[in-house]
Amino acid sequence: MKNKIAKYLIQLGDNCLILGQRLGELCGHGPALEIDIALTNISLDLLGQTRAYFQYAAEMSDDFDNEDQIAFLRKSSDYRNCHLTELPNTDFAHTIIRQFLFDQYHQLLLTDLMNSNDEKLKAIATKSIKEVNYHLRFSKDWVIRLGDGTETSKVKMQEALNTVWRYTEELLRPSELDIEMEGLGIGTNPDQLKEEYFEKVKSVLQFATLEIPENKFFGKGGKEGVHTEHFGYILSDLQYMQRTYPNQQW
Amino acid sequence: MVNTTQKAEIDKIYKILETIPDPEIPVINVLELGIVRDVDFADGQYVITITPTYSGCPAMEMIEVNIKAGLQENGIDNFTVKTTLTPAWTTDWITDEAKVKLKEYGIAPPVEKTSDTSWILNEEKTVPCPQCDSTNTKLLSQFGSTACKALYKCNDCLEPFDYFKCH
Numbered sequence: 001m002k003n004k005i006a007k008y009l010i011q012l013g014d015n016c017l018i019l020g021q022r023l024g025e026l027c028g029h030g031p032a033l034e035i036d037i038a039l040t041n042i043s044l045d046l047l048g049q050t051r052a053y054f055q056y057a058a059e060m061s062d063d064f065d066n067e068d069q070i071a072f073l074r075k076s077s078d079y080r081n082c083h084l085t086e087l088p089n090t091d092f093a094h095t096i097i098r099q100f101l102f103d104q105y106h107q108l109l110l111t112d113l114m115n116s117n118d119e120k121l122k123a124i125a126t127k128s129i130k131e132v133n134y135h136l137r138f139s140k141d142w143v144i145r146l147g148d149g150t151e152t153s154k155v156k157m158q159e160a161l162n163t164v165w166r167y168t169e170e171l172l173r174p175s176e177l178d179i180e181m182e183g184l185g186i187g188t189n190p191d192q193l194k195e196e197y198f199e200k201v202k203s204v205l206q207f208a209t210l211e212i213p214e215n216k217f218f219g220k221g222g223k224e225g226v227h228t229e230h231f232g233y234i235l236s237d238l239q240y241m242q243r244t245y246p247n248q249q250w
Numbered sequence: 251m252v253n254t255t256q257k258a259e260i261d262k263i264y265k266i267l268e269t270i271p272d273p274e275i276p277v278i279n280v281l282e283l284g285i286v287r288d289v290d291f292a293d294g295q296y297v298i299t300i301t302p303t304y305s306g307c308p309a310m311e312m313i314e315v316n317i318k319a320g321l322q323e324n325g326i327d328n329f330t331v332k333t334t335l336t337p338a339w340t341t342d343w344i345t346d347e348a349k350v351k352l353k354e355y356g357i358a359p360p361v362e363k364t365s366d367t368s369w370i371l372n373e374e375k376t377v378p379c380p381q382c383d384s385t386n387t388k389l390l391s392q393f394g395s396t397a398c399k400a401l402y403k404c405n406d407c408l409e410p411f412d413y414f415k416c417h
């Protein structure tokens with residue numbers, strides 16, 4: 001049982017880790033100084049949350065002794081993040097649309113996890129949501145500002161939305177582990193967040209005068225360890241130091 | 251239960267903690283910032299419980315190292331530093347004295363209690379300039395030079411300034 005909980009914590013932490021890593025790539029490359037700082041601040045929050053999940057997971061796991069092993073020494077198919085978090089930054093439109101679509105999910109998820117009967121998970125969620133509220137406010141503001149902005153910004157935002165939209169459903173698609181953890185009162189079945197998620201997201205997108213794409217196909221597989229073509233490149237960056245100098249410490 | 255010797259030692263530890271500054275904002279100490287949650291004696295040693303401000307705050311490890319060094323320099327070796335996430339840190343714990351010090355240092359202190367959630371509805375708060383007290387200020391970025399700060403600009407004295415955001 002403890003090992004199952006560890007796996008669930010890793011699944012939760014992986015979204016934060018991979019999106020945090022993606023945002024970290026923008027350090028020194030943001031479109032403006034303030035945005036550069038904001039995106040790296042968000043990255044830092046997400047990596048801090050990842051550490052909380054992984055430190056707790058390491059206590060519970062049969063397979064790992066410490067947080068670094070979990071973060072850096074797994075193979076691609078052992079990561080459980082959703083595809084949305086591994087999408088490339090492309091441009092600011094894609095980065096901020098991806099962020100908004102994730103932040104809204106993240107806020108609903110943590111709100112639910114704040115009721116977990118696992119005290120430590122509850123504490124992580126209660127801590128993290130304060131940070132995620134700021135993330136959501138930031139990404140939402142920019143979606144509205146640029147969607148309902150100039151002709152050019154609107155076109156770019158619509159293109160980004162059309163690209164990223166197909167990755168939204170996966171966030172709300174429960175894994176077997178989600179269902180099991182929800183049954184135990186520990187975790188959340190994200191399917192229960194779906195209605196509220198799309199309602200909230202669509203209302204912001206409409207306010208931003210963007211058109212909601214009508215996708216028939218949605219990606220999936222991240223929670224089962226099947227990743228997009230982008231993922232190997234992230235791992236090679238993420239894992240380089242630990243693979244080259246095993247067990248190195250700062 | 252702690253006996254009188256232990257009680258005196260705990261008081262001494264608090265006195266030492268007062269001398270340990272936040273690494274990012276050296277004018278306030280770790281007690282004023284609300285990072286130290288408790289000092290107690292349990293299982294044969296003193297236990298200093300701290301809580302992180304933000305999950306990813308890189309200053310936390312520095313703070314722990316500084317606390318340990320501070321205690322050891324003062325001849326206290328029989329202790330452990332424990333980190334807790336509950337209750338989650340909040341700017342409501344920053345003392346009034348510390349808020350004055352923040353302002354004097356050039357950082358606008360949090361203007362609201364966390365129980366006020368109007369900011370979620372995108373309501374802008376008036377944050378007075380720490381240099382000239384003007385309320386004619388503008389939010390430049392919700393994220394500033396460290397996790398705990400936002401960046402503002404004063405429209406009167408034209409200085410940019412950090413705001414210790416409500417959390």
Ligand SMILES: [Zn+2]
Pocket residue numbers: 379380381382383384404405406407408409
């Ligand atoms: Zn001023």
